Each structure stands twice: as structure tokens, then as C-alpha cells.
Amino acid sequence: MEFSAADHLEAMKIPLGGGEALHLRGRIDRLDTLDDGGSIYVKIIDYKSGATKFDLTDLYYGLQLQLVVYMDAAMELEHRNQPEKKIVPAGLFYYNIKDPVVERDEEQDADAQILKALRMNGLVNSRLEVIRHMDREIESESDVIPVAMKKGLIQEARSSVATEERFASLRKFVRGRLKDFGREILSGETAVRPYKRGERTACDYCPYHSVCGFDLKTEGFGYKRLKALRSETIWEEIEGGKEEQDGDDMDR
Numbered sequence: 001m002e003f004s005a006a007d008h009l010e011a012m013k014i015p016l017g018g019g020e021a022l023h024l025r026g027r028i029d030r031l032d033t034l035d036d037g038g039s040i041y042v043k044i045i046d047y048k049s050g051a052t053k054f055d056l057t058d059l060y061y062g063l064q065l066q067l068v069v070y071m072d073a074a075m076e077l078e079h080r081n082q083p084e085k086k087i088v089p090a091g092l093f094y095y096n097i098k099d100p101v102v103e104r105d106e107e108q109d110a111d112a113q114i115l116k117a118l119r120m121n122g123l124v125n126s127r128l129e130v131i132r133h134m135d136r137e138i139e140s141e142s143d144v145i146p147v148a149m150k151k152g153l154i155q156e157a158r159s160s161v162a163t164e165e166r167f168a169s170l171r172k173f174v175r176g177r178l179k180d181f182g183r184e185i186l187s188g189e190t191a192v193r194p195y196k197r198g199e200r201t202a203c204d205y206c207p208y209h210s211v212c213g214f215d216l217k218t219e220g221f222g223y224k225r226l227k228a229l230r231s232e233t234i235w236e237e238i239e240g241g242k243e244e245q246d247g248d249d250m251d252r
């Protein structure tokens with residue numbers, strides 16, 4: 001499903017003030033909805049050929065906004081089509097489509113291992129009823145979504161879940177980040193300051209090196225280091241509506 005500002009979706013047209021707006025466009029690989037009479041549950045999936053992992057820290061720093069933008073657009077569209085119903089985010093996922101190779105294991109069936117390796121990763125609505133809509137057979141660890149249960153309760157440490165309130169805060173936060181980026185573009189911000197997180201940098205697979213001239217041996221060039229943050233700290237920031245605290249340290 002394709003989206004753009006031309007569809008008059010607020011999620012795809014971010015006002016920047018002064019009559020300016022950031023126009024986005026994108027395509028959701030897969031959108032599933034479930035109508036239980038009163039609510040419509042929305043699940044989105046982005047197919048990836050690599051090993052993409054949903055990462056809250058990347059999202060917080062603005063490096064992984066895509067899935068939340070898609071969820072925002074999909075929910076807005078569903079609301080427009082059926083305004084009398086409650087629109088509920090069920091989950092947003094990456095699904096890595098490459099056939100996994102698993103180690104031979106005498107104790108575990110190869111098919112079970114492959115299924116596990118193919119499990120989607122992302123963020124799931126923590127309401128049990130929503131989880132059961134996406135995996136009707138879940139008892140302990142789900143084969144299809146990143147949720148583990150024990151005696152009917154979600155094992156938070158082994159799951160990637162968020163409440164509906166957190167999903168709402170996340171959508172608001174991402175719109176705020178997009179607004180910040182749009183304003184930076186408009187203000188002519190062109191500093192060559194790629195990010196560095198751990199050993200990973202923005203330059204790793206970038207084809208524009210010959211254009212930007214980024215060179216650590218030259219005075220004044222350095223990475224913008226992104227600090228590692230605990231999930232709960234990130235959620236506090238997202239829910240508190242605070243602005244991003246950029247790791248401002250230069251790292252060479």
C-alpha cells in the first residue's frame with residue numbers, strides 16, 4: 001500500500017511552520033487488519049532481505065522511523081474509512097525473508113529452528129487479546145511474533161511489547177523528530193557529521209564518500225556519537241515528549 005502527502009494524510013505531511021511542510025511518501029509491504037466489530041486492529045510488516053532488527057535506540061535517534069510512520073499513516077487511513085470504530089495498533093514488524101541456515105542440533109527439529117529464525121521482530125501491543133489475535137496458539141515463546149509468555153503472563157524481558165499509550169506516544173514522538181529534521185533542512189543545516197553507534201557508523205555503506213569529503217584525518221571532522229540508552233530511559237523520554245538529547249560528543 002502506497003502513501004503520500006497527496007492522500008491528504010497528516011502522517012505524510014508534516015507542517016514545519018511558516019506555511020512550509022515536509023511531504024513524505026512510502027510504501028507498506030504488508031498491512032493486515034482485523035475488525036472485531038468495535039475495533040480495527042492494524043498490523044504492518046516490512047519485508048527485508050537483510051537481517052534488520054527493530055531497535056528502540058535507533059528509533060530514538062531518528063535512524064529507524066519508517067515503521068512508525070507507516071503505522072501512523074495506516075491508522076489514520078483506517079480511521080478515515082471507518083470513523084465510528086476504535087483503531088488499535090496491533091504490531092509493527094520487520095520480516096527478514098532470506099532463508100535462514102541453522103546449525104544441526106540433535107535435540108531440536110530443523111523445521112522448528114528455521115521457524116524460530118524466521119520469526120518477525122518489532123513491537124507488539126501488550127494487550128493479551130491483541131497478542132492472541134496474532135498468535136492463536138501462543139503458550140510460551142511465540143513462533144511468529146516477539147512475545148514470550150509464562151502461565152498466561154507476558155515475559156517482558158523476553159518480549160518486545162508496548163502498551164497502546166506507548167504506541168500513541170511513539171507516533172507523536174516520530175512526528176516531532178520528522179519536524180525537527182524538516183526544519184534543519186529548511187534552515188540549510190548541511191554539517192558533515194555522520195553518526196557513530198558502537199562500531200557502526202553512517203558511512204559504513206554510504207556511496208557518497210567522494211562527494212562529502214568526510215575525512216577523520218582532517219581537523220574539524222568527527223562522528224556524532226550516539227550514546228547507548230536503556231529502553232526504559234528511552235520510553236521516559238518518548239512519553240515525556242522531551243526533545244532528543246543528542247550525544248554531542250565528537251568521536252574520531
Ligand code: SF4
Pocket residue numbers: 192193194202203206207208209212213214
Ligand atoms: S560518507 Fe559522507 S555522506 Fe556518507 S554518511 Fe559518511 S559523512 Fe555522510
